[in-house]
């Protein structure tokens with residue numbers, strides 16, 4: 277009798293598991309099947325900017341009227357950090373070439389400062405000085421930060437030495453990347469302008485890097501272009517003059 281009961285309960289167990297397993301199978305491959313604890317599948321975590329009007333297959337009018345966060349108004353300045361850095365976060369005042377909406381997708385409705393001139397402010401940007409002034413105390417840190425940003429965002433095209441031979445170019449996938457040694461005359465402000473808005477085959481980097489980061493990279497590019505670029509030479513104009521003769525023709 278005991279044996280028979282054992283056999284029946286074993287059969288019942290197999291049947292229960294079988295039915296359970298089968299009932300959780302559904303034909304839709306994207307469906308998780310039978311959900312025992314829906315919260316485990318659908319996280320109740322509240323996400324920013326998400327419209328929660330559609331909750332558990334039903335329209336929730338109350339949730340529809342609320343939002344966890346609002347998009348910031350256009351031209352909002354992302355500001356964090358030191359008050360001294362405030363100037364660096366202000367919108368870039370230089371206008372981009374009139375071709376930019378077509379060539380680089382920089383449209384006025386997205387807040388880009390579009391010129392009617394095909395040259396834009398490229399040459400005017402030569403007057404802009406790097407607001408991050410090198411000193412003997414900060415130069416090591418700035419060069420280290422600039423190098424890191426450059427190696428992450430730029431070296432795949434420009435090469436870590438700035439010779440225009442990054443892996444993208446070496447693989448044959450990409451052409452026309454200049455050697456910085458041939459751009460000795462390019463003013464800091466123009467370097468910033470081209471990184472910010474992009475140029476030719478190079479895309480705009482303003483959406484990727486803050487103004488402060490771009491100016492930091494400008495210091496690194498100068499370190500690659502000029503042999504003796506440092507706090508002692510950077511702010512005097514000595515570097516550009518002394519290295520022009522030696523390396524200008526490279």
Ligand code: HEC
Nearest residue numbers: 429430433452453454466467470471475476477478481493
């Ligand atoms: C996808 C490849 C690519 C990436 C990534 C890239 N560049 Fe370029 N870069 C180019 C090309 C191509 C040119 C030549 C543009 C021209 O003159 O038509 C160029 C030109 C430049 C110039 C010269 C601009 C001028 O006014 O003549 C500078 C400076 C520069 N890049 C810096 C950078 C920095 C800094 C980064 C990273 C933040 C970067 N680039 C990322 C491809 C790239």
